[in-house]
Amino acid sequence: MTNIKEFNELHFSKDLLILGNAWDLLSALILEKSGFKAIGTTSWGIANSLGYSDGEVIDFERHLGIIKLIADNVKIPVTADIEAGYGETAEKIVDNVLRTAEAGVAGINIEDSLKKQKGLRDIYQHCSLLLKIREALDYNGYEGFYINARTDTYFQKENPFPETAERAKAYVESGASGIFIPGITNHDEIKEITLNIGAPLNVLSLPGLTNGKELEELGVKRLSFGNALFDKAIELLERDTARIVELSDTSHLYGK
Numbered sequence: 001m002t003n004i005k006e007f008n009e010l011h012f013s014k015d016l017l018i019l020g021n022a023w024d025l026l027s028a029l030i031l032e033k034s035g036f037k038a039i040g041t042t043s044w045g046i047a048n049s050l051g052y053s054d055g056e057v058i059d060f061e062r063h064l065g066i067i068k069l070i071a072d073n074v075k076i077p078v079t080a081d082i083e084a085g086y087g088e089t090a091e092k093i094v095d096n097v098l099r100t101a102e103a104g105v106a107g108i109n110i111e112d113s114l115k116k117q118k119g120l121r122d123i124y125q126h127c128s129l130l131l132k133i134r135e136a137l138d139y140n141g142y143e144g145f146y147i148n149a150r151t152d153t154y155f156q157k158e159n160p161f162p163e164t165a166e167r168a169k170a171y172v173e174s175g176a177s178g179i180f181i182p183g184i185t186n187h188d189e190i191k192e193i194t195l196n197i198g199a200p201l202n203v204l205s206l207p208g209l210t211n212g213k214e215l216e217e218l219g220v221k222r223l224s225f226g227n228a229l230f231d232k233a234i235e236l237l238e239r240d241t242a243r244i245v246e247l248s249d250t251s252h253l254y255g256k
Contacts, residue, residue: 106145
């Protein structure tokens, strides 16, 4: 079974797919060893680990190199967060998607946020982009490659649900394999989305939205924790290194 086929099937299991979000090879290997069935890269974590902020600030070549390093060294499927596609034109974005597929991943996250200004891509423009991505993937031998279409309506809109439902349905009709709605937390809204989009729904773990069994009952198929694990690891690093400086003592590094 190919990674692409395996990754697709994970979205139609009776069990919720919890992605292990990795930012480098070591974190990916640890997540694999821990028993995660698939890995999703976190653009936030990758950028921050290199000293940059999120938002397509780092060079795409450098970003892609880390994605490929992970994909080459784990046995489970990998999906890559490529933000809004790292391109000013549809042609450039499509080329970046193909290069990401060539790196050995089974899917991508691609969002509708604009990177150089606030706002979202026009819905028709984004649908056109998704259609071009799907056609290019199919033409180049990547049938079934998982396009997780992320919409950032809950981060940018005052009353996000109506536009979210519209965008989600349109994105699926334009070739998206699944929909990712970070920021949605209302159970009734989640349930309505899962009943009406006709594709797997991915939500982002947030305080109050963490229980996999509850999400399964709502019809959610995939849960990501984004940069939360990365932030937790950095918090531990900051706390322990500050303690060494403060106490001039390293004994706490060896305790349980």
